Each structure stands twice: as C-alpha cells, then as structure tokens.
C-alpha cells in the first residue's frame with residue numbers, strides 16, 4: 001500500500017530538550033489508516049497531527065474496544081535514530097487485537113509506516129541524555145452504535161511525543177504498595193492485552209497508593225490474591241539468593257518487552273533467571289531470612305526501576321537498604337547502552353529508522 005502524504009503549512013516550534021516531561025507534547029505529523037470489512041485496512045496516510053472528529057456514539061467511547069502500544073525511538077551519539085524491538089510491539093498489538101475482536105494489522109507494513117513517520121519527524125527525536133521519542137500506535141472501534149458487539153469499522157493511528165529522562169533526580173528506588181482491596185485483572189480476562197480498560201481499572205488503587213506516599217501499586221493475582229503479578233506499568237523482578245525471579249505469564253500479566261529483554265540478557269549471561277509463581281508470603285519470608293537481595297520493575301518508560309520499599313498490610317519490607325542494587329544497575333546499563341547505541345547489540349534488537 002502506498003502511503004499518502006499531506007504536508008503541514010506551519011510546523012510547531014521544537015521544545016527545550018532539558019525540560020521535556022512525559023506525554024504532553026506531540027509532533028507535527030501522525031500516521032492513520034482505516035478498516036472497513038470490504039476493504040480491510042486501507043487509506044494509509046501521513047497527515048498533520050489533528051483532532052479526530054467522532055460521532056458521540058462511537059463504540060470505543062462506550063465499550064472500550066481499543067488497543068495500543070508504547071515504544072521509543074532513540075538518537076545515538078552519531079545522530080542515527082533507532083528503534084528497540086519494534087516487531088515485538090507490533091506482535092503484541094495483534095495479540096491484544098485478537099483478544100478484543102479487532103482485525104489484525106500487517107506487521108511488516110506497519111513497521112515501514114512507523115519508520116517513514118519517524119524519518120519525517122527525525123528533528124523531533126531529542127538527543128539529550130535519557131531523552132527519546134515515545135511512539136503510541138493505537139486502534140479504536142469507530143462504528144457509531146450503542147449495542148454491545150464488536151465494531152465493524154476501526155481507525156489505526158500512530159502519534160509521537162518527545163519525552164524526557166524518566167528520573168529527573170537520578171536512578172533512585174521507588175516505594176510500592178501491595179493492595180488487598182482491588183485487583184487489576186482476573187483469570188480469563190483481558191490483563192495480558194494492552195487495552196484501555198486495564199488502566200482505568202488500576203486508577204483508584206493508584207490514587208490511594210499516591211495518597212499513602214507510594215509511587216505505584218504492586219498487584220496480586222485476581223483469583224487467590226496471593227501471587228505477585230506486576231507493578232503499575234511495569235513487570236516485576238525479585239532477586240532472592242542468586243535467582244532472578246519474575247512472575248510467569250498467566251494470562252493476566254502484560255507480557256512486557258523490557259521483561260523479555262531482561263530474561264533474554266540474563267540467559268545470554270548464563271544467570272539464573274526464572275519465570276515462576278512467587279507469592280507475597282515467599283517474598284516476605286525471603287526478606288525475613290535475609291535472602292531478598294533486590295526488587296526492580298521493568299518497562300519501556302523507565303527501563304529498570306529499583307524498588308526500595310514494599311508495603312503489604314502492616315508489614316513494610318525495605319529492600320537493599322533502599323539503595324539501587326548491582327543487578328538492577330547492570331540490567332539498566334546494558335539495556336540503555338543498546339538502546340542508545342553506546343554498546344554492541346549482541347541480541348539483534350535494534351532496528352534503524354533511516
């Protein structure tokens with residue numbers, strides 16, 4: 001499919017790279033295409049960034065039939081722009097779509113469209129330390145209809161947002177709260193899909209955690225509320241003795257690409273990385289026995305986020321004296337060095353944009 005391009009008459013001014021936040025600024029152009037049953041995905045186009053006009057009855061607004069992704073483009077020291085494992089995001093987008101009854105996109109074509117959009121917007125990819133261009137591919141159900149069924153028509157779009165360092169004050173441990181009052185996802189639900197409802201479901205517990213002075217919620221499984229699942233918008237890892245443990249994928253955990261990268265690197269380095277069930281009781285006992293060495297989250301936004309404190313009911317677990325541990329630091333350095341082209345890419349994870 002040929003991508004139609006409409007140029008903008010007036011370009012926005014670029015932001016100051018030193019004061020970039022997250023998700024507030026958008027570039028000049030976006031990519032879109034539409035789906036109707038007779039034509040499939042069609043009319044791919046790059047156009048000036050603009051609002052989407054919608055009938056108030058548009059199905060995504062009522063029943064949440066939508067999926068999205070989040071990945072980043074990085075500027076290397078020599079000025080090249082590169083993506084980190086973008087095919088994994090497009091595969092996950094299609095897996096999410098299957099769960100939400102949304103027609104799949106062609107991954108190869110969509111990757112080319114993404115690259116073309118970013119190449120057009122290359123001046124928007126910041127070069128300051130730890131900054132990047134966040135990429136948000138999204139699919140929404142477009143039928144104007146108030147009955148509950150899968151939509152017949154869809155819109156796919158990609159928008160881009162220059163983002164700053166996730167840690168303006170440095171790479172410091174966060175505090176997380178285990179909630180016993182709410183669950184994020186249940187067996188057979190949509191937890192493993194990247195779909196808006198999962199995030200809406202997490203907001204109240206997140207607000208309560210913030211009020212109590214915690215950064216994010218550590219979710220327990222929705223069936224027994226016993227096994228650890230994931231944190232806010234990250235997967236979670238525990239270092240107990242010499243074992244690096246992450247909860248096994250069970251249908252309710254989002255299969256993170258950073259999680260997959262930590263596991264891949266750990267195996268490449270012959271470390272003992274295990275995907276298995278881990279209960280809150282095992283975590284608390286390992287801490288009491290002095291065997292819990294480190295805890296860290298893993299996700300695109302922060303890459304690796306050390307955890308310094310976990311609260312569960314009245315129990316407070318302080319991890320590694322609230323300091324960043326060597327395992328979290330090593331994975332953070334290794335992954336960001338690959339993303340920013342400061343190190344070789346032994347795993348073949350980098351896809352250049354131009």
Ligand SMILES: Cc1ncc(COP(=O)(O)O)c(C=O)c1O
Pocket residue numbers: 070230232233234235254255256257258259298299300301
């Ligand atoms: C709920 C949730 N879990 C985990 C992750 C980490 O996934 P990734 O490493 O692909 O960013 C994210 C972020 O996308 C998320 O939203």
